[in-house]
Amino acid sequence: MIKFLDLQKVNAQYAEELKKVAAEVIDSGWYLLGDHVKQFESGLVSFQEGGNAVAVANGLDALRLIFKAYIELGVMKPGDEIIVPANTYIASILAITDNQLTPVLVEPDFDTYNLDLNLIESKITSKTKAIMVVHLYGSVCWNQELEILAGKHSLKLIEDNAQAIGARWNGIRTGNLGDAAGFSFYPGKNLGALGDSGAVTTKDAELAKVVRTLANYGSAQKYVNQYQGLNSRMDEMQAAFLNVKLRYLDQETLQRQKIGAYYLENIKNSRIILPKADVVAEHVWHLFVIRSNNRKELQDYLSENGVQTLIHYPTPPHLQECYVDFNNFSLPITEQMHNEVLSLPISPVMSKKEVEKVVEILNNYSSGTV
Ligand SMILES: *Cc1c(COP(=O)(O)O)cnc(C)c1O
DSSP: BBBBBBBBHHTTHHHHHHHHHHHHHHTTTTOOOOOHHHHHHHHHHHHHHEEEEEEEOOOOHHHHHHHHHHHTSSSTTOOEEEEEEEOOHHHHHHHTTTTEEEEEEBOTTTSSSSOOGGGGGGOOTTTTTEEEEEOGGGGGOOOHHHHEEEEEHHHHEEOOTTTTOOOEEEETTSSSSSSEEEEEETTTTSSSSSSSEEEEEEOOOOHHHEEEEEEEETOTTTTSSSOOOOOOOHHHHHHHHHHHTTTEEEHHHHHHHHHHHHHHHHHOOTTOOOOOOOSSSSSOOOOOEEEEETTTHHHHHHHHOOOOOSSSOSSSGGSSSGGGGGTTTOOOHHHHHHHEEEOOOTTTTHHHHHHHHHHHHHOSSSOOOO
């Protein structure tokens, strides 16, 4: 069986180092707001090549905290509108609605799976305060017109960078393109912790300060509470693990890019639609997502041939029970995508043989009923 993602194998590569730092944290007697977190934050700033970083508890909180901070700073208020792709992972939308902001769901582009940047301007109203782009599947969603549009309407540009750490647009790291970005280090992400954690990055030192305070009960000074905050801190253990794994991220990304390029070049089957890799942007292949108008048949065929695949995501946010008010929105492209997408195995620990096998099986796929 070729696993979709063999996390055990991913972390086994670093087991010795991970155990060593875990022992250090245990022995230190210091588990929160300590040196490992500080080291991770400065490591992330170096990796990002600038800006400020605040380590938090998870990716959803990173995004929630950005909006919460903008509200505290008076940049946004409940009821304001945030433009966001309709086909994103639900966490992007939850971060908006949790702050009593209104998500304005915009259709993606069929080729890139990312927010269709041409559709944004018509969605801007007097209440719009930000555009949240999602670099979905590790593919950069950005262009110069977007920057110009945001400038023209005084909108914040927020990046959901949960899936794209390490990617670049015009040489600039994602997460450093806009005003603020949320990162996730969920174990299955490209930089995965051994549990939950996340981060906010921003060029805006004032915003970073408010995010940091909000993530610590709204308190910058012990027992003095400036805001009604959350408890959303990254713990020392996860930071220590991430300090180890961050050193290998570029190398792992390169591995993903090799597999991505191999799939793109070698999968040749008219029944399968391949993703389009943008040449201006550097794709980090968090996921390699193909499309088929007969997905169930294709997924069963792959499974019968020993290839595990997943669907990201089976149901779009607007059709979820928790968003009953959005259930009758007309988002045909989003819905079609959710019916067609299928994620192939891709990870830094896949062997060349496994990658070739996946390609061979896909190229032999004819009717599925053979
Ligand atoms: C994973 C993910 C999140 C949320 O991150 P968590 O760490 O799981 O809370 C947000 N947005 C996107 C696009 C994601 O893939």
